[in-house]
Structures are given as structure tokens and as C-alpha cells.
Amino acid sequence: MGWKGRDVISIRDFSKEDIEFVLKVAERLEEGLNEKGSLDYARGKILATLFFEPSTRTRLSFESAMHRLGGSVIGFSSASSTSVKKGESLADTIKTVEQYSDVIVIRHPMEGAARLAAEVAEVPVINAGDGSNQHPTQTLLDLYTIKRAFGSIDGLTIGLLGDLKYGRTVHSLAEALAFYDVELYLISPELLRMPKHIVEELREKGLEVHETTDLEEVIPELDLLYVTRIQRERFPDEEEYLKVKGSYQVNLSILKNAKESLRVMHPLPRVDEIHPEVDKSKHALYFRQVFSGVPVRMALLGLTLGVL
Amino acid sequence: MPELKVEVIPEGTVIDHIPAGKWLKVIEILGLTRPNGGTLLIASNVPSKKLGRKDIVKIEGRYLSEEEVNKIALIAPLATVNIVKDYKIVEKFKVEIPDKIVGILRCPNPNCVSNHEHVTPKFRVESREPLKLRCHYCERTIEGDDILGNL
Numbered sequence: 001m002g003w004k005g006r007d008v009i010s011i012r013d014f015s016k017e018d019i020e021f022v023l024k025v026a027e028r029l030e031e032g033l034n035e036k037g038s039l040d041y042a043r044g045k046i047l048a049t050l051f052f053e054p055s056t057r058t059r060l061s062f063e064s065a066m067h068r069l070g071g072s073v074i075g076f077s078s079a080s081s082t083s084v085k086k087g088e089s090l091a092d093t094i095k096t097v098e099q100y101s102d103v104i105v106i107r108h109p110m111e112g113a114a115r116l117a118a119e120v121a122e123v124p125v126i127n128a129g130d131g132s133n134q135h136p137t138q139t140l141l142d143l144y145t146i147k148r149a150f151g152s153i154d155g156l157t158i159g160l161l162g163d164l165k166y167g168r169t170v171h172s173l174a175e176a177l178a179f180y181d182v183e184l185y186l187i188s189p190e191l192l193r194m195p196k197h198i199v200e201e202l203r204e205k206g207l208e209v210h211e212t213t214d215l216e217e218v219i220p221e222l223d224l225l226y227v228t229r230i231q232r233e234r235f236p237d238e239e240e241y242l243k244v245k246g247s248y249q250v251n252l253s254i255l256k257n258a259k260e261s262l263r264v265m266h267p268l269p270r271v272d273e274i275h276p277e278v279d280k281s282k283h284a285l286y287f288r289q290v291f292s293g294v295p296v297r298m299a300l301l302g303l304t305l306g307v308l
Numbered sequence: 309m310p311e312l313k314v315e316v317i318p319e320g321t322v323i324d325h326i327p328a329g330k331w332l333k334v335i336e337i338l339g340l341t342r343p344n345g346g347t348l349l350i351a352s353n354v355p356s357k358k359l360g361r362k363d364i365v366k367i368e369g370r371y372l373s374e375e376e377v378n379k380i381a382l383i384a385p386l387a388t389v390n391i392v393k394d395y396k397i398v399e400k401f402k403v404e405i406p407d408k409i410v411g412i413l414r415c416p417n418p419n420c421v422s423n424h425e426h427v428t429p430k431f432r433v434e435s436r437e438p439l440k441l442r443c444h445y446c447e448r449t450i451e452g453d454d455i456l457g458n459l
Contacts, residue, residue, distance in 0.1 A: 112421035112445025131419050
């Protein structure tokens with residue numbers, strides 16, 4: 001499938017070849033950035049960022065990516081300042097905005113909103129998060145970070161820690177990791193276990209998957225620990241949240257039992273699940289992970305615009 | 309009880325082996341509740357060797373396509389369809405669940421965009437036994453009662 005005009009909606013739409021291709025292009029762009037500071041592949045092109053709910057980090061990352069490609073950005077960062085407040089449909093908003101832009105990035109609180117936007121729009125649409133469903137560019141930047149840190153994704157033993165029930169990041173990452181030869185440890189409180197159908201799907205695809213509540217026991221096995229926040233806002237019931245709040249904290253003491261080469265990732269923002277003392281240790285990979293968002297999003301913008 | 313003959317209608321479609329009590333859902337799914345939907349003959353709660361009790365729907369003067377009828381496989385997986393011409397059954401087939409379910413099932417996820425914007429709900433069949441569908445928009449899978457409850 002060609003890349004020009006393609007929508008990026010769900011990691012489920014990607015083959016392993018697609019993923020590898022994006023990672024390769026991102027690597028080439030990162031090298032270009034290191035050499036020149038910025039590039040001009042997208043000169044004259046306009047990105048519209050439609051953030052119907054706030055996500056400063058993702059929005060800034062897309063904006064930075066477009067600027068570094070030499071293009072420009074228009075958009076909004078909350079639905080309250082738009083015609084949506086007046087009752088405009090999502091389809092009409094998209095049809096309007098595409099008259100002003102060459103590519104659209106959308107973040108929306110409803111699941112499936114990005115898919116709908118892509119069906120309506122003539123220009124490519126990139127999903128920057130739709131409710132608790134998908135956030136494919138986060139998954140791609142996670143894979144890129146792993147590949148850059150370890151050289152290869154195959155052969156790694158990876159722990160996914162925290163809110164595995166509601167966390168869309170770990171759901172898509174686990175699905176994407178199923179393309180690779182990895183061993184997975186799913187570490188969470190009983191209440192926040194990875195949904196059964198995802199675990200079954202991973203096993204069907206041949207992954208060795210272990211489920212546990214005990215981080216200390218399994219940490220010596222891991223090459224990579226992917227930590228997620230226990231998201232208060234996703235809990236239907238505050239009492240349930242209080243039962244699991246602060247279940248895990250990755251600190252220097254727990255990392256003493258880890259391999260020297262263990263790397264810790266986190267999609268951020270964090271609350272208390274990684275102690276700040278870990279930031280300066282050789283284990284911390286999460287700020288590098290934030291940086292990875294720029295070349296990966298540059299690759300996706302450039303490919304879908306047809307300028308790379 | 310005398311055997312029910314499908315030949316009692318001269319032309320049309322007979323849908324047999326519908327689970328008892330589901331005939332109304334069947335005609336809703338097939339759009340036959342509209343005034344121009346066709347003349348209907350309904351037999352409900354009829355004794356059946358296969359199902360214990362069953363419903364039969366006969367649509368006079370209209371031939372439903374295999375694709376149209378396959379939609380009812382969601383609630384009547386054992387249904388059989390007879391196409392009748394000149395009092396004779398000219399074609400007989402079992403319903404099959406299609407690969408895509410479009411417009412007849414609502415997504416049970418309250419946060420799915422298909423429940424808020426003007427769009428036709430669509431599902432892809434992930435597995436037929438047990439029946440598992442995936443929403444085209446929110447990508448959630450639904451099974452069992454969630455399917456029946458949202459038809």
C-alpha cells in the first residue's frame with residue numbers, strides 16, 4: 001500500500017513491514033536533523049491539529065515535527081473554542097478544516113472519531129488518540145525508542161507494568177510487539193490485569209506471556225520495563241481507584257535487582273510510579289522516548305503528505 | 309398437528325427454523341415492517357424437531373437475496389430459506405453470517421462515535437463460533453447477549 005494520502009488510524013491497520021518502514025524513515029530523518037537542525041521536505045504544506053480534548057505533549061510533538069519538516073501548523077487545542085460548541089458535527093468540522101490544510105491530526109474523546117474523520121476527509125488523517133481506543137503514533141515512537149536503544153526488538157524480555165486494563169498505550173504496544181520475537185511479563189494489580197482477549201490474542205500469535213502482580217520477583221528477568229500511570233480518570237468508581245493507587249513505584253532500591261542494561265520507559269505524564277531519583281540513572285529511557293516522537297511523527301507526516 | 313407446507317404461498321420467500329419468539333426481530337432486520345415491505349404470513353411457536361419450538365415467516369411476492377437474508381443469521385443461525393415460485397421450492401439454503409454487518413446492530417460502547425454522529429454502524433465478523441464482532445469505529449469486540457441486545 002502506498003503512503004501518499006494514507007490515513008494513520010490504528011496500529012491494527014499496520015503490517016510488520018509498514019512498522020519497520022516507518023522506523024527506518026524516522027531514523028533517516030533523525031540523522032538529517034542531527035546534521036542540519038531542520039529539514040524542508042514539507043515546505044508550503046500545512047498541518048491542522050484538531051485537539052478536541054487537551055494533550056499538550058502530543059500536540060507539541062506533532063507541531064515540532066511539522067516545523068522541523070519545514071511546514072506550518074494551524075489548529076485548536078480544545079473544542080470549547082470551536083463551532084463544535086454550536087453543535088457542528090465532526091464530519092462538517094473535518095470537511096471545513098481540510099479546505100485549509102494538507103494533513104489533519106485529530107485527538108478526540110470519542111472512540112472511533114479518527115476513523116470517521118478519515119472516511120470524511122480527502123486529505124490524510126492521523127489519529128493522535130481517540131478516547132481509550134488507539135494512539136498509533138505513541139506505539140510507533142515506543143517501538144522506535146526500543147529499537148534505537150537495543151538495536152533490535154527481537155529477543156527482548158519486556159515487562160509492561162501498571163494499568164494494563166484501561167491503558168490504551170500498553171494495549172497497542174502489546175499488539176505491535178506480537179510481530180516480534182519477544183517474551184512478555186504483564187505486571188499489574190489483579191484489578192488492572194490486561195483484558196483476557198488481548199492476552200489470548202498474544203498467545204495465539206506465539207508470544208510467551210506471563211501474568212503477575214509481583215514486580216520485585218520478575219525484575220531480574222527484564223531487558224525493558226514499560227511503566228504506565230494508574231489513570232484515575234479512567235476509573236468508573238473512585239473506590240476502585242483508591243484500592244490500586246500507588247501499587248508500584250520504580251525506585252533505585254528496586255532497580256538494584258535489575259540487569260545493568262535494563263531500560264525503563266513511560267509514556268508520561270507520571271505521578272508517583274517512577275521516583276525522580278531514577279531520572280539520572282542509566283536505566284531511564286523515558287525522556288529519550290519523548291524525543292522519539294519528533295522523528296517518528298515527521299516520518300508519518302512526510303510519508304502521508306507524499307514528500308518523503 | 310398437520311405438517312406446515314411452504315407451498316401455501318404461490319410466490320415468495322419462506323424463512324424457516326427461526327427460534328420461537330424471534331419472528332418480529334427477523335422482519336425488522338429485513339426491513340419488512342415498512343408498509344411496502346410485502347405481505348407477510350407468520351407462524352409462531354410451531355413444534356419443531358430441530359428447535360423444540362420455532363417461528364416461520366413467509367413473504368409473499370418478494371424474493372429476498374441471500375445477502376439480505378444472511379443478516380438474520382445473527383439471531384437465527386439455524387434458519388433455512390426457501391425461494392418459492394409457482395408453488396414450488398426452486399431454491400433452498402441455510403443462512404450464513406456475512407463478513408460484515410452493516411446498519412442492523414448498534415455498538416454497545418456508549419463512547420463509540422457511531423452512537424453520537426450521523427454514521428451507519430459497521431462491524432467485522434472476527435469469529436463465527438462463538439460469534440464475535442468488532443466495531444469498525446471504536447474497535448471493541450462484542451459477543452453473546454451484547455449482540456442480541458443491540459440488534
